[in-house]
Amino acid sequence: xxxxxxxxxxxxxxxxxxxxxKKILIDVGFSYPKTKMILENHGYTFxxxxxxxxxxxxxxxxxxxxxxxxxxxxxxxxxxxMYKAINKAIDKDYIITIDEEQFQIxxxxxxxxxxSHDALYPVGFVIEDTTSxxxxxxTGYISKKNLSYMKNKNIYxxxxxxxxxxxxxxxxxxxxKQRVISDTGxxxxxxxxxxxxxxxxxxxxxxxxxxxxxTNNLEDLAIKTVSDLIDxxxxxxAARQNEDMVVRI
Numbered sequence: 633x634x635x636x637x638x639x640x641x642x643x644x645x646x647x648x649x650x651x652x653x654k655k656i657l658i659d660v661g662f663s664y665p666k667t668k669m670i671l672e673n674h675g676y677t678f679x680x681x682x683x684x685x686x687x688x689x690x691x692x693x694x695x696x697x698x699x700x701x702x703x704x705x706x707x708x709x710x711x712x713x714m715y716k717a718i719n720k721a722i723d724k725d726y727i728i729t730i731d732e733e734q735f736q737i738x739x740x741x742x743x744x745x746x747x748s749h750d751a752l753y754p755v756g757f758v759i760e761d762t763t764s765x766x767x768x769x770x771t772g773y774i775s776k777k778n779l780s781y782m783k784n785k786n787i788y789x790x791x792x793x794x795x796x797x798x799x800x801x802x803x804x805x806x807x808x809k810q811r812v813i814s815d816t817g818x819x820x821x822x823x824x825x826x827x828x829x830x831x832x833x834x835x836x837x838x839x840x841x842x843x844x845x846x847t848n849n850l851e852d853l854a855i856k857t858v859s860d861l862i863d864x865x866x867x868x869x870a871a872r873q874n875e876d877m878v879v880r881i
Contacts, residue, residue, distance in 0.1 A: 633763040634880040635789060638662060638670045640842040641873030645693050645769065647789065648674070652761045654682045654740050657706075661692045664699035670876055678704035683728075685742070686710055688754035688770060689717035701726050709735075711744045713753035745778045747771035750816040758782065763881060764835070766790065769843040772815040774827050784833030786881050789871070792825075792841035792858060793818035794848035802848050818843070821854045825861030832866055837881045841870040 638646040644661035660667060671677060684706050687693055701708065701722045710718055712729040719727060734743040745756040749770040756768030758781050766782050769791040799809055811817050828839060841854050851870045859868045871877050
């Protein structure tokens with residue numbers, strides 16, 4: 633399994649996931665030209681993509697979705713509860729709604745994990761074939777139910793949005809600070825580290841911290857905080873807003 637993170641942060645999020653049999657675009661938070669350029673830099677085009685997954689409808693996750701679907705004619709798989717948030721953005725003919733928590737395409741299993749964020753029906757994903765990946769951004773906390781599905785995966789791409797002290801001492805208006813730290817906001821470095829300490833196991837090979845705030849976090853701080861909380865059992869790296877990253881096992 634290989635993931636090419638095109639970029640991650642409040643200005644845009646998108647990842648190309650390469651499994652044994654499928655190529656999946658997760659979120660389309662960048663414009664069509666930018667997404668096309670980054671994919672081509674890695675030797676791929678939209679023709680190579682099998683389908684698209686969307687975490688939620690906020691602009692930094694779907695800004696380029698309409699244009700990409702218009703040009704590529706690729707289907708977008710979403711939980712049925714997300715339909716009202718997506719159906720006005722793209723041609724309905726390309727929306728495939730799933731009314732179960734887990735579905736399968738050939739040998740690939742995909743589980744929707746309903747997250748806690750201020751969107752209509754935000755989700756993360758557990759994606760598995762012969763290897764496994766947890767992909768989760770934009771959530772204020774992780775439920776016990778979700779944690780039960782997230783244990784001992786090979787790759788974790790997971791939000792580590794902010795340092796609470798930097799957030800509270802920083803320039804955001806008070807109401808926005810309260811949104812970020814709320815149950816429908818974003819995971820802090822410490823929360824992510826504590827969750828990962830419960831989750832990672834012998835199968836875990838890669839941890840990538842995603843959706844870091846450019847205002848309320850520092851890459852080195854996020855990596856150190858999470859690494860300390862997991863006792864340095866797995867190397868931790870951070871995805872960047874303006875730089876793509878290749879993750880493979």
